[in-house]
Amino acid sequence: MSSMDPTEAFRQEASELFETLEGALLDLGLRPDDRELVDSAFRALHTIKGSGAMFGFDRVAAFTHEFETAFELVRKGEIKPTQELIAVALAAKDYIRALIEAPDSADSIIGDAILDDLKRFVSPTAQVLPVGSNADIPPVSESRPAGWQLRLEFESHILRNGSNPIDLLDDLCKLGPCFVVPLTDGVPLLDELEPEDCYLKWDVTLHGACDKAAIDDVFMFVQDEMKLTLAQVERAAPVLAMPIADVELAAPPAPAPTAASVPAAAEPAAPSERKREEPRRTEERGIATVRVQAERLDELMDRVGELVIAQARLSQLAAVGSDLSIKMIAEEIERLAASLRDTTMGARMVPIGSLFGRFRRLVHDLSRDLGKPVEFVTSGEDTELDKTMIECLADPLVHLIRNAIDHGIEDTETRAAAGKTEQGRIELQAIHSGAQVLVTVKDNGGGLNTARIRAKAEELIAPGAAMSDHEIHQFLFHPGFSTAQTISALSGRGVGMDVVKRTIENMRGSIDLSTKAGEGTTVTLRLPLTLAIIEGLLIRVGEGRYIIPLPAVEECVELTAEDERSRGRNFLNVRGNLVPFLRLRDILDVPGAPGQHQKTIIISTGETRVGLVADQIIGNHQTVIKSLSKLHSDVTIFSGATILGDGTAALILDVAQLVALAQSRAEKQQMSEAA
Amino acid sequence: MATDQQHGAGAVQDGSMQVVMIGLGDEKFALDAGLVREIIDPVPATKVAGARSFVPSVINVRGNVIPLADLRIRFGMPQTEDSADTRIVVIEVGIDDEPVLVGVTADKVYEVTEISRTDVQHTPRVGMHWKPEFIRFITKWREEFVIVPNMERILN
Incomplete structure (x- = not known):
């Protein structure tokens, strides 16, 4: 992972976020009132914007920002997401994806058109708010609080995680005019001051009819590392009323003036966002996940496959010998190998x-x-x-x-x-x-x-x-x-x-x-369940041993003398049903006469059943599948190979091919009989 | 791999080429050392029914199932029983642009040596009972003619 190109990492992360975003948008079409969906869409958008800016995808960040802005009214619950709106939002999502995956082919004209559409769908319905005025000048509606009183206390290590409280304050200011007072009582003497620690606290009075959710969103990515005290203000204190000068859009992308001198950095702190996104999305804070390259998992699976084979050989040796302690170790290793195999397979499961x-x-x-x-x-x-x-x-x-x-x-x-x-x-x-x-x-x-x-x-x-x-x-x-x-x-x-x-x-x-x-x-x-390992039935035909995938096996029956006599007809009577069968000795070119007690293995694909005649059924075999090389790609009756306990290779029979072969033979036979 | 083969050819132009000298029947063949991955003792082979005659079976080499090719069949030479000298040379060749490991049975492996460009002979048209396209060139080693086979052609 460490050698991974960070841009590539961003692309991968973004593609996951797009899935979340798309899912949320589509769900929103079905359940327009579900606030959680809007929030989840916004979280995804926000992270794309933040990470995009961090990795130099400036057009992505800029467009996503516009998209967010235009969608703001939906988030505030002031307009309902209609089908048309969802369609445009999906188009916007596709455009962002194009910007990331093939930036050269993504024409900004398309982006502008999408944004125009978005604004068109958003504005006429937003009757409460006259377009072109500041959305946040209170009072917008009676039910909303006039403002909020906040106290922000960050943990001292917050800066080391890449979070910047100033950016957060900036974001807060976008929700409405703010009066920010830094509290310096936590600042130690210069000797004791750690330059990388954060000692300041802030008291913020926010004037604006925003939701609590909007405020929570600002601190979404740092909420574990801070204490946020929130109280509603019923009436704006006259002292704090700040003049609002130049906010023009329906939703405010530009930072509103604040009392504290806060540098105008529009982008929120990206690194902390990245860290916080995963646990937020799954809401399962206890479960940590690690992203591993698929090739490594494949390699691990190969090694485990070899281990399983080596273990089978050891067990075989131990069973032959008389040393009890070796037998115990062999059993122990067998148990360990089995659980290691299960765990490894589990790691590949999605x-x-x-x-x-x-x-x-x-x-x-x-x-x-x-x-x-x-x-x-x-x-x-x-x-x-x-x-x-x-x-x-x-x-x-x-x-x-x-x-x-x-x-x-x-x-x-x-x-x-x-x-x-x-x-x-x-x-x-x-x-x-x-x-x-x-x-x-x-x-x-x-x-x-x-x-x-x-x-x-x-x-x-x-x-x-x-x-x-x-x-x-x-x-x-x-x-x-x-x-x-x-x-x-x-x-x-x-x-x-x-x-x-x-x-x-x-x-x-x-x-x-x-x-x-x-x-x-x-x-x-x-x-x-998996491509790597199957349960197989080990059979013997002549000198060779072969594997039949166990899920395809329905039952095993003795080939009776009566069936044997019906040479040329090659149909088996299984409880009144005629089942065509194949003699594996013929198919596999085994010379000589078959043994006395031939067995028939009935296999099936879907509704079709076919019998395979073998010399002996040896038993179950846990099989690590190895594909055959290109030199054997012309051989169709085998789907792969595996390695047996004694180290020799055994071939896995391709059930679908054998069934097709048996059926075409049976059809020919019926036709020639009919003629 | 294809690139290895080209490197080998380049080396010939420069004057010399590292090869593994093997014996098949009465003939000696020089395999480009760049292709050879390992040389192992014979292991039990598993017959693949319906496969082409020159790749009749598969073997297990370190947990990988790889095809075992028999050049003697490709060159129309008589089959011989395994002896104490028999080895399997595991080589990597490009088949449809993909590297594939293949085992090649050798009646005897002599040594890793260098052959020189100055000894290169043009493939004679007469007196050969194998197809000229299977042969890259013929050279001399210890006063004997040795064949440098074109493994990719032979196996494709």
Whole structure:
């Protein structure tokens, strides 16, 4: 971290803040009265402004400042955030992001236009305040206090943290005319004076109809390091009334004159802001977080993987020998390695909520562009997934959500005709299910048009072939398959679902589709918890040992003599169901005759079940996954490799590929039998 | 890596090049020392069904699963049994612009030595039972012809 470019650090921090800001703005659209949301948006803005100035993003700081100013009335609760206002605010957020990420391409004309829009939305509604006059001249309304009496006592080390009380006083002055009296009774004799300590206290009389929250905001980042005494003043003391000269904007960006001579530094103390932001946001002061580079976590995971392998070898050795003390140490190390592995994996886990947040904007924008009102509901944001998987999931989910809005949800008239609510509904849900995480995208639209998919599919297959609805729907995952009659900007090009499927399968996940005409479609993504380690079933085929990912295994059955006799038919009777099976000896090119007691492992992806015939089932194996090199990228039946207890490499069978292979063989067989 | 290969070629132009001399069957090959990561004793290999014949298996090298290439197959030479001299030379080559670790079986590893540019021979068109594109050049070492193979071509 120490070697990290500070500008890069700012970018990273800013991108997190943008997520917070966007989330807050979108929520505000739903719950315009929620003060907490306004505050959280402001906190994010404020930090972006402060850090931006500190790292030399002056345009960011300047624009954000204007944005804040224009939004000030919302914060004061004097105007309600309307949908239009939220849309402009989102545009402003995008512009700030552009300023940070690609400052050269962000034209300031756009920024000005956004600000104009903002001001236009803000001003006409702000009837209480005549535009162009000072918003803070009391009395604005009866219910507000005439002013505040404050005493500020900072802890002596406050300056060392980079906070500057003078800046805070400046900010305070922006809330209204202030009368500031420094209290010098704490200042020691010169001999005892620490130049870096703060000895002064201040008494401030603030004239202005501001909220207590506004005052709290000023001290938001230092509130742990100071004592703030607040009292309301009912009537302004005549002595303290200061003339207000030149404050012109609806909200006051310029520092108001003060009695104490305070240097006019507009920017608040940035370093302390940065320190305070994290705990403020999570409101969990007890939990400290450390930001670690992802590569380091990956490295750690690799080391732990090697440790697990070495430990397995040690256990094997200890089990063979007769030395009791070695056995005890081996068990101890096994326990330690297991908990170390769990902890390391835990460190890579991220709640999926960070991903869900991004889609709210997508839904918001799509719903507006397509003129289909859509309610977006998420649940299970706390569900944790491996960090790398969360990144891989973003694109597939964008596709699924776009599809749901563009194709799934009907337009308003159709919905009305079908007796549905005008507003469509999309649910994004994540839940744990055993060793898997299920992510579902569910819409309450019209459902899949099976007939149309079939018609289109018949360009690829023989017309009139007997297919279940489930099989027909699988055509949606064919590359280039699209039933959309028109190609819109959003979808209809036929690329998408096949990419979704491939991405999910690359993560060793699977995808299920279920639909009900008129009621909607549900797409379920089944994902393993992590990419790094899986539970596997270790099997033997000939001399070789292979791993089958355990989540895919349904059951193991003996290959009966009857099944054995049905050579060439390759179907297995599992409690009355015909299940196609593959002889792994054939697939893996093992010469010689199979042994006597062949075992069949029934694996499944979604609804499809396939049997794999192996020579022996050895047992469970905790597997650290190593990918195969590019030299073996042409081999599709293995998804990776792992290292066994004796140090040899074993290959992991790719379940999806084997199922596809078995099915295509079974289909061919059925066709040749039919012919 | 590709850059290593280029450095090696540059070194030849300057006059000399560090190589690891290995024996395969009756032939001697000089592997650019810049590519070689380590030389290990043979370890049990795991066959990869369906892989191309010159990369038939994978091995575990320090917790990494890496492919084991057999140059003898690529050069159409007869297979030999492992002997006490057999070693695996782990090299790093660029495959699709990505560095990949590959183990190469050698019947014998002789030494790390320098070969000189002045000894470079042009690849003869006749009398060769392997493809010329697999060979960077042929040089002389201790009065014997040795082949400097182009590992990237061979493995791609």
